[in-house]
Amino acid sequence: MILRRGVAAAGALALGAQLVASCIFDPDIGGLPCPCKDGWHCDPFSETCVENTCEPKVVVSGLTANWAAPHSIYWTWTFGGAATDFLEYELVLAENEEDLKTRTGTAKVYDAEKNPELGVYEIPYSDAVVESSVTRELAPLTSYLALLYVTDVNRCESSTMIVEKKTAPATLSEIVVVGGGPQPAGSRARPDPGASFEPVGGTFRIHYDGEADTGCLEPPPGEPSKPTCGQPVGIDGLSLDVVGANPGITAEGFDDAYLEVEVEVVDSPTPLWFGWIRLLSNSCSEQDRYSFGSDNMVVPNINGKRTLLEAPFNQLANYREVDGQGIETPFEFRMIDPAGGGSPICGINVGGQKHKDGDLVIHKARIVF
Incomplete structure (x- = not known):
């Protein structure tokens, strides 16, 4: 009897479930909070x-x-x-x-x-x-x-x-390297041949001629040729004691400082791909190059169009390979602080895949803090 009651109860539940199921419909969810169903x-x-x-x-x-x-x-x-x-x-x-x-x-x-x-x-x-x-x-x-x-x-x-x-606040102090005065003593345009200093109304800019750059070599045999060149363009031979000469640059304000370069891609059939900007310290050697770059940081190839590239100091890093291992070293205040054994700034440059038939102009380069 108990068994029969259980069977009857189960049957009633099944019937009820059938009746409920027959009343279920897919409502219009328009206006309901996200997330949403397919469609x-x-x-x-x-x-x-x-x-x-x-x-x-x-x-x-x-x-x-x-x-x-x-x-x-x-x-x-x-x-x-x-x-x-x-x-x-x-x-x-x-x-x-x-x-x-x-x-x-x-x-x-x-x-x-x-x-x-x-x-x-x-x-x-x-x-x-x-x-x-x-x-x-x-x-x-x-x-x-x-x-x-x-x-x-x-x-x-x-x-x-x-x-x-x-966006970050506009900063009050700057060290102008290119485009704000005469060419710094002892400085050089890079690469050589290919880049040169051009006088412009009491100051100068850096003009890179892709066709004059003999350093853009063809790839090794067996690798496909490409119309672009990755040579960095910029200035070196500097000796800027950024911290010693500018008390406004402190460890506390380091995160607010940034590197700024204004560039123009000229007479080029392609943009500058794989863009990056770089600050070089000490002797400008491989371990003293601190860059921010991105596969997708691109400068358009529009004559007369100047593009302002900015990178916060706390986004700069040194990337190199040692014994087959990639090593990343963040750029830190101590690296340019004489009190902490830091070194002067040696150079600034811009890199990326540039078309060999095109030119690149650096109109301005400065450190802002």
Whole structure:
């Protein structure tokens, strides 16, 4: 009898479950908070679910502001999808949400024309997938909202969520190396041959002629030829006691100091890919080169367009290989502090893959703190 009651009860439960199941339906989740189910996406402005009008083949996530200088922010993200489905990125910044949404007012749109890396899946002559970019021409001490969009080959677009980052304050002191006075005594343009100092209205700039650079050799036999050259361009032979001559540079203020170089790619069929800027200390030897670089830090090839490259001191590091092992040494205040056994600054240069038929001009180079 107990068994029968159990069977009857189980039957009733099964019937009830059937009745409930017959009433279940898939509701319209529009307007509900994210995350969303397949076929829907999260609207970055309302953070609610919106039904897809197309099915994106590529997606982006994890937009992050890694660091900020007074006029630029360095962003990274994660790409999802196949290379063959990728069309382009757009990175949009604005000072408020309404401008970000409408792309008006304070909004700045970074596309492949302004940042060439945003128009390619992979950096040319490499296997580096584009998952970072630098947005420039920003105002100091300003909070920016950012959205990254990716579009697939079918013109279906998706985006990240909104991220906020504030630029660094404008600093008050500077040491001008190029573009603010006469050529420093004992200094040299590099590489030689290829680069030279050009007088400009009481000061000078560095002009690099790719066709005159005999150091751009063809690769070893068996390796494919390429039209670009990675020679660094800049100035060395300096002896700048940055800390000793400038009490404003202290250990406490080291993180606020940065290196700034204004460059122009001239008469070149391609941008400068794999960009980096470098501060050289002591004797300018391999172990004294401190750089910030990125596979995706790119300078557009637009005649007359000057691009301001910035790198905070706390982002500079020395990268070299010893006994087959990669070693990274961060740039620290003690390395330029005479009281701590530090050395003078020996040079500043810019690197990257430049087209051999093009020129590069360094209009200004300075240390700001």
